[in-house]
Amino acid sequence: MIRRVSATSCLSATAFRSFTKWSFKSSQFHGESLDSSVSPILIPGVHVFHCPDDVGIVAKLSDCIAAKGGNILGYDVFVPENKNVFYSRSEFIFDPVKWPRSQMDEDFQTIAQKFSALSSVVRVPSLDPKYKIALLLSKQDHCLVEMLHRWQDGKLPVDITCVISNHERAPNTHIMRFLQRHGISYHYLPTTDQNKIEEEILELVKDTDFIVLARYMQLLSANFLKDYGKDVINIHHGLLPSFKGRNPVKQAFDAGVKLIGATSHFVTEELDSGPIIEQMVERVSHRDNLRSFVQKSEDLEKKCLMKAIKSYCELRVLPYGIQKTVVF
Amino acid sequence: MIRRISLRASGFAKSSFLKSSRFHGESLDSSVSPVLIPGVHVFHCQDAVGIVAKLSDCIAAKGGNILGYDVFVPENKNVFYSRSEFIFDPVKWPRNQVDEDFQTIAQTYGALNSVVRVPSIDPKYKIALLLSKQDHCLVEMLHKWQDGKLPVDITCVISNHERASNTHIMRFLERHGIPYHYVSTTKENKREDEIFELVKDTDFLVLARYMQILSGNFLKGYGKDVINIHHGLLPSFKGGNPAKQAFDAGVKLIGATSHFVTEELDSGPIIEQMVESVSHRDNLRSFVQKSEDLEKKCLTKAIKSYCELRVLPYGTNKTVVF
Numbered sequence: 001m002i003r004r005v006s007a008t009s010c011l012s013a014t015a016f017r018s019f020t021k022w023s024f025k026s027s028q029f030h031g032e033s034l035d036s037s038v039s040p041i042l043i044p045g046v047h048v049f050h051c052p053d054d055v056g057i058v059a060k061l062s063d064c065i066a067a068k069g070g071n072i073l074g075y076d077v078f079v080p081e082n083k084n085v086f087y088s089r090s091e092f093i094f095d096p097v098k099w100p101r102s103q104m105d106e107d108f109q110t111i112a113q114k115f116s117a118l119s120s121v122v123r124v125p126s127l128d129p130k131y132k133i134a135l136l137l138s139k140q141d142h143c144l145v146e147m148l149h150r151w152q153d154g155k156l157p158v159d160i161t162c163v164i165s166n167h168e169r170a171p172n173t174h175i176m177r178f179l180q181r182h183g184i185s186y187h188y189l190p191t192t193d194q195n196k197i198e199e200e201i202l203e204l205v206k207d208t209d210f211i212v213l214a215r216y217m218q219l220l221s222a223n224f225l226k227d228y229g230k231d232v233i234n235i236h237h238g239l240l241p242s243f244k245g246r247n248p249v250k251q252a253f254d255a256g257v258k259l260i261g262a263t264s265h266f267v268t269e270e271l272d273s274g275p276i277i278e279q280m281v282e283r284v285s286h287r288d289n290l291r292s293f294v295q296k297s298e299d300l301e302k303k304c305l306m307k308a309i310k311s312y313c314e315l316r317v318l319p320y321g322i323q324k325t326v327v328f
Numbered sequence: 329m330i331r332r333i334s335l336r337a338s339g340f341a342k343s344s345f346l347k348s349s350r351f352h353g354e355s356l357d358s359s360v361s362p363v364l365i366p367g368v369h370v371f372h373c374q375d376a377v378g379i380v381a382k383l384s385d386c387i388a389a390k391g392g393n394i395l396g397y398d399v400f401v402p403e404n405k406n407v408f409y410s411r412s413e414f415i416f417d418p419v420k421w422p423r424n425q426v427d428e429d430f431q432t433i434a435q436t437y438g439a440l441n442s443v444v445r446v447p448s449i450d451p452k453y454k455i456a457l458l459l460s461k462q463d464h465c466l467v468e469m470l471h472k473w474q475d476g477k478l479p480v481d482i483t484c485v486i487s488n489h490e491r492a493s494n495t496h497i498m499r500f501l502e503r504h505g506i507p508y509h510y511v512s513t514t515k516e517n518k519r520e521d522e523i524f525e526l527v528k529d530t531d532f533l534v535l536a537r538y539m540q541i542l543s544g545n546f547l548k549g550y551g552k553d554v555i556n557i558h559h560g561l562l563p564s565f566k567g568g569n570p571a572k573q574a575f576d577a578g579v580k581l582i583g584a585t586s587h588f589v590t591e592e593l594d595s596g597p598i599i600e601q602m603v604e605s606v607s608h609r610d611n612l613r614s615f616v617q618k619s620e621d622l623e624k625k626c627l628t629k630a631i632k633s634y635c636e637l638r639v640l641p642y643g644t645n646k647t648v649v650f
Binding site: 080239241243255256257258259261278279280281285286289320323324325 | 400402403561563564565576577580597598599602608609611642643645646647648649
């Protein structure tokens with residue numbers, strides 16, 4: 001996403017402040033001048049940093065950006081009480097001519113080493129390749145459909161490598177036609193109690209950046225998770241830690257709760273127990289039957305999963321302690 | 329609460345107010361002006377054709393005017409629930425006649441439950457409040473009660489924690505003539521007999537952060553409803569310190585649940601639930617603070633619903649809340 005600093009908005013801002021004495025030529029704005037061949041194009045970057053706490057981190061990071069002409073537009077710092085950790089996330093715009101992409105990596109890496117960072121990640125959405133993801137699902141496909149539509153609308157900035165399911169789908173269904181139209185492969189990998197065909201799945205996903213379980217109802221083993229080594233995001237159609245496991249909507253219905261919810265979280269060995277990224281609820285009452293419980297739940301799952309993936313792609317999600325997340 | 333029908337609202341310019349008006353309103357001769365008062369009736373029976381017709385006819389026949397009506401018949405279940413709000417003239421329809429008339433219908437339909445309540449005539453619900461150390465819920469209830477927002481009579485307050493006489497609560501209770509009973513409990517002795525003696529004449533009990541479990545025997549002996557506030561979003565985080573459990577679990581939403589008390593801890597039919605967002609920026613202290621705010625609102629709402637006859641049992645473990 002390339003952002004030009006609009007000249008129009010500069011002028012109107014000037015007018016608003018009624019700087020009648022303001023001479024446009026002397027403006028220090030990066031904007032379009034009459035000679036377009038020297039107009040720098042500023043592009044956005046995001047940097048997240050996670051290290052043991054110390055004095056001077058923000059100063060170093062912000063100075064690093066400023067020294068290369070970058071302009072910080074947003075900055076989030078979080079240092080939890082009584083814990084010696086530091087988290088920051090900065091959004092900035094910069095001129096890739098002045099600050100080449102590889103140089104940026106180096107500059108942040110230097111600081112990362114200095115502060116023994118646990119994590120230092122830079123992302124320049126308009127230059128860096130999109131995240132490559134695989135989507136896994138079983139029979140229920142409302143989450144997949146939502147993600148495909150959002151992806152098509154450009155609201156999900158990823159590359160969908162493939163879709164994997166343990167349910168077969170006929171070629172004339174909406175999903176299959178959609179995937180075919182967009183050249184996304186669909187892999188039917190049936191599982192049995194004995195064989196979860198994790199090797200085949202690993203082959204298909206090993207080059208992805210992360211995996212999304214969009215109502216994939218099979219458990220991925222610890223071995224798989226270790227071999228894959230990257231993040232796996234799941235949507236659970238219940239408000240964890242309530243109603244883990246199967247059919248949480250029916251569990252909720254039988255329990256007579258007045259609120260139902262959905263939870264997106266990182267997948268760990270233990271079922272439905274990984275660090276939570278996002279949760280959403282909706283009210284239910286005696287007037288809801290199981291069908292409306294399910295309908296409300298599906299709506300929540302779609303929103304919750306989308307929000308989690310969006311946050312993840314924007315580098316907003318960081319590990320916090322053993323079981324939690326920072327979500328900027 | 330006596331309601332007079334507002335004359336201004338009608339706007340019947342041609343209507344001769346004095347003579348032909350059919351409104352129950354104030355006339356020049358105040359000795360014949362009927363005063364209409366509100367009533368509420370809830371009905372719970374096996375489903376059948378004609379219940380609403382019978383109930384509404386019963387009210388209309390005595391000049392009552394139905395202002396609100398909720399009917400709920402769940403799918404595939406042969407039960408009927410209704411709750412009606414109406415205004416009536418107690419001269420035309422005396423209080424005990426109201427009871428009789430509804431009772432007749434109740435018998436016709438083999439009703440599981442038929443309750444009428446006329447707030448301005450009937451005695452207020454007598455309740456006892458139980459709490460342990462945390463008193464934010466009790467304080468909220470006392471203040472709401474003082475403001476007239478909690479239409480109950482507080483018989484007494486019972487706690488297994490002692491409170492010094494110069495504390496806000498103790499001075500408040502003394503000012504209002506509400507006795508405070510310090511009933512200390514141990515693991516072996518929950519002193520339920522003594523508690524029972526103190527509460528046996530109440531209409532229902534409210535556990536406002538009372539951290540002792542009431543036994544099945546006590547509940548059976550007491551026989552009436554007991555409402556509890558649990559500072560967690562049930563069925564998550566049952567038992568002690570749910571705010572800390574939630575904090576450690578890294579949830580992004582915390583909640584409170586008010587429910588009826590049964591033998592099993594934190595498992596009775598849920599009446600009301602409320603949530604609030606939390607994030608990494610919350611520490612345990614703010615988790616607790618948000619939780620306390622939720623508990624106050626959630627418990628007050630549940631009790632208000634209960635007093636307004638909005639809460640009915642549904643199935644084994646659920647509630648209808650109109």
